[in-house]
Amino acid sequence: NKLARLLDAHTIELTDAKGNKENVTAKNILIAVGGRPNLPDCPGGKELSITSDDIFYLKRTPGRTLVIGASYVALECGGFLKGLGFDVTIMVRSILLRGYDQDMANRIGKYMADHGTKFVYGAIPSHMEKTEDGRIRVRWTVDNVEFEDVFDSVLSAIGRSADTKAMNLEAVGVRIAKNGKIVVGEDDTSSVSNIFAIGDCAEGRPEFTPTAIMAGRLLARRLAGQGTRLMDYKYVPATVFTPLEYGCIGYTEEDAIREFGEDVIVYHSTFKPLEWAFLETREEEACYGKLICRRSDGRVIGFHYLGPNAGEVTQGYAVAIKKGCTKEDFDITVGIHPTTSEEMVGLTISKDNGGDAKKEGC
Numbered sequence: 438n439k440l441a442r443l444l445d446a447h448t449i450e451l452t453d454a455k456g457n458k459e460n461v462t463a464k465n466i467l468i469a470v471g472g473r474p475n476l477p478d479c480p481g482g483k484e485l486s487i488t489s490d491d492i493f494y495l496k497r498t499p500g501r502t503l504v505i506g507a508s509y510v511a512l513e514c515g516g517f518l519k520g521l522g523f524d525v526t527i528m529v530r531s532i533l534l535r536g537y538d539q540d541m542a543n544r545i546g547k548y549m550a551d552h553g554t555k556f557v558y559g560a561i562p563s564h565m566e567k568t569e570d571g572r573i574r575v576r577w578t579v580d581n582v583e584f585e586d587v588f589d590s591v592l593s594a595i596g597r598s599a600d601t602k603a604m605n606l607e608a609v610g611v612r613i614a615k616n617g618k619i620v621v622g623e624d625d626t627s628s629v630s631n632i633f634a635i636g637d638c639a640e641g642r643p644e645f646t647p648t649a650i651m652a653g654r655l656l657a658r659r660l661a662g663q664g665t666r667l668m669d670y671k672y673v674p675a676t677v678f679t680p681l682e683y684g685c686i687g688y689t690e691e692d693a694i695r696e697f698g699e700d701v702i703v704y705h706s707t708f709k710p711l712e713w714a715f716l717e718t719r720e721e722e723a724c725y726g727k728l729i730c731r732r733s734d735g736r737v738i739g740f741h742y743l744g745p746n747a748g749e750v751t752q753g754y755a756v757a758i759k760k761g762c763t764k765e766d767f768d769i770t771v772g773i774h775p776t777t778s779e780e781m782v783g784l785t786i787s788k789d790n791g792g793d794a795k796k797e798g799c
Contacts, residue, residue, distance in 0.1 A: 443609045446629050465631045465660055468604070468619060469649065472597030472637040477505060481565030485573050486593040489514055499523055500589025503575055505562060507533045509677040511594035512545065516680040519554050526555040526586070528562065528577065534677065538689035541725070541741050548681045548723050560584075565591065599638040614640045623667055625656050648673055674755035676748040681723060684751030686758050688739035693729045697738075704728045704764065704784040707795050710745055711775040722795055726780050728764060735763035742781060750778045 439451040449466065452458050474488035489510050492499065500523065504515040507529040519525040527549075534542035550556055557577070564576040568587060576585040599617040607613055612620040612628035619627050619634035621641075627634055633656060636642065636649030651668060658664035677683040693701045705727035709720075729739030737758055742750050757766065772779025786794055 440603065442603060442605045443611075443632075444605070446609055446631055465633065467653070467656065468601070468606075468627075468632065468634045468638060469636045469653065470600040470604070470638050472644070473600050474593060474597050475595050476593050477562050477565070477591075477595065479562050479564055481567075481573075482562060482593075485565045485567065486591045488593055492592060495590075498589075499592075501587075502526070502590045502592055503528060503573075503586070503588040504592045504594055506594035506596070507531070507535065508594055508596060509534060509537075509679075511592075512549070512679045513677065514592055514594060515554055516549060516678075519549070519552070520680060524555075525553075526557060526588075528557045528560050530559070530561050536689075537677070537683075538685060538691070538739075538741050540690055540727075541683055541685070541743055544723075544725055544743055545677070545679050545681060545683055548720075549679065551720070552680060557584075562591075597637065597644070601638055616640070624659070625652060625668070643670060643673055643675070645673070645675060669759075672755065672759045674751050676751055678748070681743055682745065682747030684740075684742045684747035686740040686751060686755050687737075688729055690727075690729055690739065690741075693739055697731060700732050702730050702732050703788045704730065704786065705788060705794050706780060706784050706786060708744070708777070708780050710777045712745065724777065724780075725794075726784060728767065728781070728784055730764045735765055737762055737764055737767065740781070742777075744777045744780075746777065750781070753778075754781065 439453045442450045444450050444460065447462050449461050450458055451461060474490060476483045476486050492514060499518060502518055502523055502525050504511050504525060504527045511527060512533065515525045515527045532539065532542065533546045546556065560577040560579045562575050562577050566574050568574050572587050572589055573591050574585060574587050575591060576583060601613065601617050601619060606619065610629045611632055614620050618640040619638055621627055621634050621639045625633045625635050625639065635652040635656065637644045642648065648670065655664065655666050655668050672687045674684065674686045690703060705725065707722040707725050710724060724744035727741045728737050730737050740754055740758055767782045770782045772782045
């Protein structure tokens with residue numbers, strides 16, 4: 438492993454762990470350095486917090502844990518820690534899962550809260566300090582009232598910053614956005630024609646590993662003269678692996694209404710999976726599916742599923758939605774019984790008609 442620093446548009450200086458340097462040259466340069474987790478900007482925050490990178494390397498149990506943040510990383514980590522039996526509190530500055538469908542995000546939050554995860558809303562930590570017994574005292578304020586509590590671990594999941602600061606990019610002409618990400622065009626080219634960027638370090642790109650892999654493959658083919666296809670970032674499927682998993686494709690309900698207005702119609706349903714039928718601890722209406730469609734042509738522009746095996750359910754529908762399928766295509770598709778995926782091809786109730794979205798029986 439070596440750290441890279443650009444000397445000019447074709448020359449990279451590489452430095453190893455011992456400080457030894459070497460220069461390499463290339464016709465084209467691809468930057469895909471990803472991002473580093475951010476830490477709380479408060480007294481003690483950087484010294485006493487761990488990140489999602491660190492949690493898997495702890496040589497002790499995390500114990501009573503405070504998770505700071507409301508991203509999918511925060512909710513996923515909080516979810517699996519709670520599932521392992523730890524006391525978990527998630528501190529949320531504003532909303533859950535910013536950028537995702539808020540109806541679905543709030544359902545996830547409710548499910549997690551109903552199953553024992555604690556939430557503190559409208560807060561960020563103001564101070565952290567070690568206690569005499571080696572734990573961490575955290576202070577925060579909500580509505581001008583100060584609170585404090587003591588935790589064994591504090592996990593920061595407040596986003597990541599592009600790992601570009603030490604690369605000398607601006608000196609060689611690469612344009613950098615205020616957030617440290619590299620400004621790129623639709624073909625992944627930076628402001629220097631032979632320098633490209635993909636993944637989390639590129640401005641305006643989804644922060645998902647699979648999209649970066651696909652973008653890298655397509656770029657490699659273009660540079661090798663074996664293709665012309667550009668990465669299409671519309672209708673990219675994603676799954677959030679919270680205790681109740683969430684899969685989505687395309688528009689959120691908020692974004693669809695913002696762009697298409699009254700041309701939007703939403704079909705939805707709650708349901709209880711057959712595999713939960715004899716589990717009294719599982720709620721009747723926790724699982725939920727909805728399709729966001731355009732009235733004018735029936736095209737499905739948003740797919741949202743909350744329930745077991747969301748990744749498996751969502752992946753297959755991604756092909757159809759990317760190809761422009763309509764609500765009618767869903768309606769005439771035979772469902773596989775008994776599965777949770779069949780719920781998505783049987784949606785008949787729209788939010789327009791105000792009917793009960795609860796699914797009854799099979």
